[in-house]
Amino acid sequence: xxxxxxxxxxxxxxxxxxxxxxxxxxxxxxxxxxxxxxxxxxxxxxxxxxxxxxxxxxxxxxxxxxxxxxxxxxxxxxxxxxxxxxxxxxxxxxxxxxxxxxxxxxxxxxxxxxxxxxxxxxxxxxxxxxxxxxxxxxxxxxxxxxxxxxxxxxxxxxxxxxxxxxxxxxxxxxxxxxxxxxxxxxxxxxxxxxxxxxxxxxxxxxxxxxxxxxxxxxxxxxxxxxxxxxxxxxxxxxxxxxxxxxxxxxxxxxxxxxxxxxxxxxxxxxxxxxxxxxxxxxxxxxxxxxxxxxxxxxxxxxxxxxxxxxxxxxxxxxxxxxxxxxxxxxxxxxxxxxxxxxxxxxxxxxxxxxxxxxxxxxxxxxxxxxxxxxxxxxxxxxxxxxxxxxxxxxxxxxxxxxxxxxxxxxxxxxxxxxxxxxxxxxxxxxxxxxxxxxxxxxxxxxxxxxxxxxxxxxxxxxxxxxxxxxxxxxxxxxxxxxxxxxxxxxxxxxxxxxxxxxxxxxxxxxxxxxxxxxxxxxxxxxxxxxxxxxxxxxxxxxxxxxxxxxxxxxxxxxxxxxxxxxxxxxxxxxxxxxxxxxxxxxxxxxxxxxxxxxx
Numbered sequence: 001x002x003x004x005x006x007x008x009x010x011x012x013x014x015x016x017x018x019x020x021x022x023x024x025x026x027x028x029x030x031x032x033x034x035x036x037x038x039x040x041x042x043x044x045x046x047x048x049x050x051x052x053x054x055x056x057x058x059x060x061x062x063x064x065x066x067x068x069x070x071x072x073x074x075x076x077x078x079x080x081x082x083x084x085x086x087x088x089x090x091x092x093x094x095x096x097x098x099x100x101x102x103x104x105x106x107x108x109x110x111x112x113x114x115x116x117x118x119x120x121x122x123x124x125x126x127x128x129x130x131x132x133x134x135x136x137x138x139x140x141x142x143x144x145x146x147x148x149x150x151x152x153x154x155x156x157x158x159x160x161x162x163x164x165x166x167x168x169x170x171x172x173x174x175x176x177x178x179x180x181x182x183x184x185x186x187x188x189x190x191x192x193x194x195x196x197x198x199x200x201x202x203x204x205x206x207x208x209x210x211x212x213x214x215x216x217x218x219x220x221x222x223x224x225x226x227x228x229x230x231x232x233x234x235x236x237x238x239x240x241x242x243x244x245x246x247x248x249x250x251x252x253x254x255x256x257x258x259x260x261x262x263x264x265x266x267x268x269x270x271x272x273x274x275x276x277x278x279x280x281x282x283x284x285x286x287x288x289x290x291x292x293x294x295x296x297x298x299x300x301x302x303x304x305x306x307x308x309x310x311x312x313x314x315x316x317x318x319x320x321x322x323x324x325x326x327x328x329x330x331x332x333x334x335x336x337x338x339x340x341x342x343x344x345x346x347x348x349x350x351x352x353x354x355x356x357x358x359x360x361x362x363x364x365x366x367x368x369x370x371x372x373x374x375x376x377x378x379x380x381x382x383x384x385x386x387x388x389x390x391x392x393x394x395x396x397x398x399x400x401x402x403x404x405x406x407x408x409x410x411x412x413x414x415x416x417x418x419x420x421x422x423x424x425x426x427x428x429x430x431x432x433x434x435x436x437x438x439x440x441x442x443x444x445x446x447x448x449x450x451x452x453x454x455x456x457x458x459x460x461x462x463x464x465x466x467x468x469x470x471x472x473x474x475x476x477x478x479x480x481x482x483x484x485x486x487x488x489x490x491x492x493x494x495x496x497x498x499x500x501x502x503x504x505x506x507x508x509x510x511x512x513x514x515x516x517x518x519x520x521x522x523x524x525x526x527x528x529x530x531x532x533x534x535x536x537x538x539x540x541x542x543x544x545x546x547x548x549x550x551x552x553x554x555x556x557x558x559x560x561x562x563x564x565x566x567x568x569x570x571x572x573x574x575x576x577x578x579x580x581x582x583x584x585x586x587x588x589x590x591x592x593x594x595x596x597x598x599x
Contacts, residue, residue, distance in 0.1 A: 004019050004021050004032075005570055006019065019034050021033065021034055021528075022528070025338070025339075025363070026338065048581060048583055048584060048585065049583050049584075049585035049586070049587055050162065050562065050583050050585075050587040051587070052583070053163060053583060054108070056105075056581050056582070056583060057101075057104050057105045057108045057109075057163075058105075058108045058109060059105075059109060059579060059580075059581075082548070082550040082552070082559065083550060083551050084548045084549065084550055085549040085550070085551070085556075088549040089546065089547065089548055089549065090546075090547050091544050091545070091546055091547070092544070092545045092547055092560075093544060093545040094542050094543070094544045095157060095158055095159040095162075095542060095543045095544065096157055096158045096159065096539070096542065097158070097159040097541045097542050097543040097564055097565075098538040098539045098540060098541030098542075098567075098571075099141075099142050099158075099535060099538060099539040100138050100142065100158045100159060100160050100163065101159070101163065101538075101541070101582070102518070102535065102538050102580070103137070103138035103141040103142065103514060104134065104138060104160075104163055104164075105580055106141075106514040106517055106518055106521075107134050107137060107138065107514065109201075109517075110194065110197050110201075110513070110514070110517060111193075111197060112134075112137075112190070112193070112510070113130050113134065115189070115190070115193045116129065116130040116133055116186070117130050119186050119189060120182060120186070126170060127166050127170050127171075127175065129179060129182050129183075131164050131165075131166055132166075132171075132175065132176065132179040133179055133182070133183050134164070135150070135155065135160060135164070135166070135171065135176070135179075136150075136176060136179055136180070136183070136507050137507055137510045137511050137514065138160065139154060139155075140488055140489065140507050140508055140510075140511035141488065141511045141514050141515065142154075142158075143487060143488060143489045144489065145489050145494075146494055147173050147176040147177060147180070148173050150171070150173075150176060151171055151172045151173045151176060152173075155168055155171045156168045159543040162543065162562065177500070180500055180503035180504065180507070181499065181500070181503065183503050183506060183507070184499055184500075184502055184503035184506060187502075187506050188281070190506070190510065191256060191257040191258075191281070192281065194254075194255070194256070194513055195256055195282070198250070198254050198517075201517075201520075202252075202254075202520050202524070204250055204252060204254060206250065206256075206282070206287065207287055207288060208250070208251050208287065208288045208290060208470065208473065209248055209249075209250070209256070209278065209287050209288070209289055209290070210248070210249050210250065210251060210290050210291075210473055210474055210476055210477045211246065211247070211248050211271070211274055211289060211290070211291050211295065211477070212246075212247060212291070212292060212474065212477035212478060212481065213244055213245065213246045213247075213261075213267045213270060213294070213295075214234055214244070214245055214247070214481045214485075215231070215232070215233055215234050215235065215242045215243065215244045215245065215263065216235070216242060216243060216245065216485070216490050216491040216492070216493055216505075217233060217235055217237045217240035217241065217242040217491060217492050217493070218240055218241045218242065218243075218492060218493050218494075218496075218501075219240070219492045219493070219494050220494070220496060221241070221496075222241045222496050222501075223496065224496045224497045224498065225241075225243075225496060225497065225498045225501055226498050227243045227260060227261065227262045227263065227498065227501075228241040228242065228243060228262075228263055228501075229241055229242070229243075229262050229263035229264040230242070230263060230264060231244070231262075231263045231264035231265065235485075235491060240492070241263055242263035243260055243261065243262065243263050243493075243501065243505075244260070244261040244262065244263060244265050244267075244270070245258055245259070245260055245261070245505060246258060246259045246260075246261060246270050246273075246274050247477060247480060247481065248274060248278060249476060249477050249480055249516075250476075251290075251470075251473040251476060252476065252516075252520060253476035253477070253479055253480050253516050253519070254513070254516050254517070254520065255480060255509060255512050255513050255516060256278075257277070257278065257281070258505070258509055259273065259274060259277060260501075260502055260505060261273075267294040267295055268294065268295055268296070268297045268300065270295075271291070271295050271300045271303070271304075272300065272303050275289065275303070275304065275307060275309065279307065284307060284308070287309060287310065288309075288310040288311065288312060288459060288470065289304065289309055289310065289311045289312070289313075290311075290312050290313070290470060290471060290473060290474050291311070291312075291313045291314070291474070292313070292314045292474055293313065293314035293315055293316050295313065296313050296314065296315060296316065296456070301313075301456075304458075305458065310457070310458055310459050311456075311457060311458060311459075312455060312456075312457040312459060312467060312470055312471050313455070313456050313457070314453065314454070314455060314456075314471070315356075315453075315454045315455070315456050317449065317453070319454050320449045320452055320453075320454055321445065322347065323345060323356070323358055323454065324445070324448065326343070326345045326358055327358065327360070327448060327449070327452060328448070333360070334464055334465055336465050336468055336469075339361060339362035339363050340359070340360070340361045340362070340363075341359075341360050342357055342358065342359045342360070342464040342465060342467075342468050343357070343358050343464055344356070344357060344358075344462065344463075344464040344467075345357075345358050353458060354456060354457065354458050355457060355458075355459075355462075356454055356455065356456055356457075357454070357455040357457070357464045357467045357468060357471075358452065358454055359452065359453050359454070359455065359468060360451055360452045361451045361452075361453075362451060363451075364450075364451040364453075365450040365451025365452075366451070367451075368450040368451060369447070369450050371414065372414050372415065372418075372446070372450075375412040375414050375415035376412075376415040376418070376419060378411075378412055378415070379408055379409070379411075379412040379415040379416065379419055380415075380419065380436065382408040382411075383405070383408060383419070383421050383434055383436050384434075384436065386401070386404055386405065386408070386434060387433055387434035387436065390431055390432055390433050390434060391432065391433050394426055394428070394430035394431060394432040395430060395431045396429070396430050396431075398423065398431055401423055401431045402423070405421050405423075405434075409421075417439075417442060417446065418438055418439050418442050418443040418446055419436065419437075419438055419439075420436070420437055420438070420439060421434050421435070421436050422434065422435040422437075423435075455467060455468070455471050480512060480516065483512060483515055483516075484508055484509075484511075484512050487515065487532065488508055488511045488512060488515065489508075490505070490508045493505075515531055518531045518534070518535075519531045521578065522534060522578070525577050525578055525579070526577070527574070527577060527578070534574060537570065537571050537574060538571060538574070538575070540567075540568065540571060541564065541565065541567055541571065541582070542564075542565045543562065543563065543564045543565070544562075544563065544565060545560050545561065545562050545563075545589070546560070546561045546563060546586070547559075547560050547561075548560075548561065559588060559589075560588070560589040561586040561587065561588055561589070562586065562587040562588075562589055563583075563585075563586040563587070564582050564583055564584075567582070
């Protein structure tokens, strides 16, 4: 979902209003549908200054104080009036404000600062560990790729120095690395705290747990990391070592916990460890575990049953052969949405107390048929080319011919299941041609299974539509991984030591929690769930110093006012709808007043 702004002009006046829209798939392609009309979002600026920044970030009421620049009478006490040379007014020290302000607002409203202040004992450090860790997470929220980039430029470009009170000179790479080392020891407590805040803020329940696995790769050899290994790379980088990350999240996509596995660990071998870990932390409740088919094995199913856990999992494509008769039946299907139908079926062999949901998607079937057709045409052309070459020049080396056929089949595995090539020999025993034909029975079965997939569950729910909706929530975990990799810069990992790598992933996990919390916050306020667009709008906000040349006692001087630029109307409306207030009063920086001798 996303917000759309509309402009109208009536009676010589223009006005704006907002609608909440969503994209839906139809038989004629994607279309936009208006979910709700939000009308005009009123903007009311709070009379608060930089001294109330903590109240603003946490959404607490601000205390009203007299401040430099307030509109009061000339005789009012506490207000100083100066004569300003308007022609020489200038702006300096422009800083990125909106994105970091939003990150800190989320950080403090999740009360992570309170948790870390209580967990980490203060010592002789000049910058508190909580503030340092908030810088790391805010930077990751803003997609900074490394601690070095934070220290060498990004921090100075932002308003974090004003928001946190930490001078730029105190933020360096070594201190940030030490912050990672300190943070890594508190992973479990942080995960438990987030779970509590989700419940308190959004009323989230934890009856369903979504589990999925991804990987992230390293730059360098990662010799000091015990878990770094080569394995199946979901990033398309099999040349790099990697680690695997198992993420547990809610159906809304809010991250709950995670575990780091070796880079060569198979997904199916991680289930027992994750389930045991969650039960140890939060009890052995009868939750429903939703997993994709990569996690499914009979051993894992037996383990979940032994823990009295409910499960809803995808099954390998090969399992569809047991349900061919049900797929051919025309009755008993229930429409879930346009082009998608489901039905509840029992296993033909009557195995166990499980039930199965057979799903059939028209759009998915068309896609799979088109992919198979492209592979079949490409494989047939390669085999036909080899046939023509053999007819021109017969080959005595049958192994070389077999290797060429194998390479062609390996490049098109889907088509290789239905297309077969047989080598023909001439009277001299040389390979002189290829006989290319299709496996009709296999091809027919493949075509019938296009667009179909099977779900397996021990839940007592008998509505196949509801079971399908539970399973489709698995896309939230996939979306969380996409956000972590694309928007938050999880990959590549530049750290080499095991502890630093784990701390880096923890920082990314906390930044993901901020991101998904923002989406839930937006949904609560009727602003859709497209956090990326909202962040891009708020990122246009800047803070700056306005330098005012003045005359005082016959001499010239300067007063520097620190302020936040007035947001564009659309940004101001978004902030108002979120209830996120900005410091609306300037802050006078007394220590930069400089007297200048008269000309």
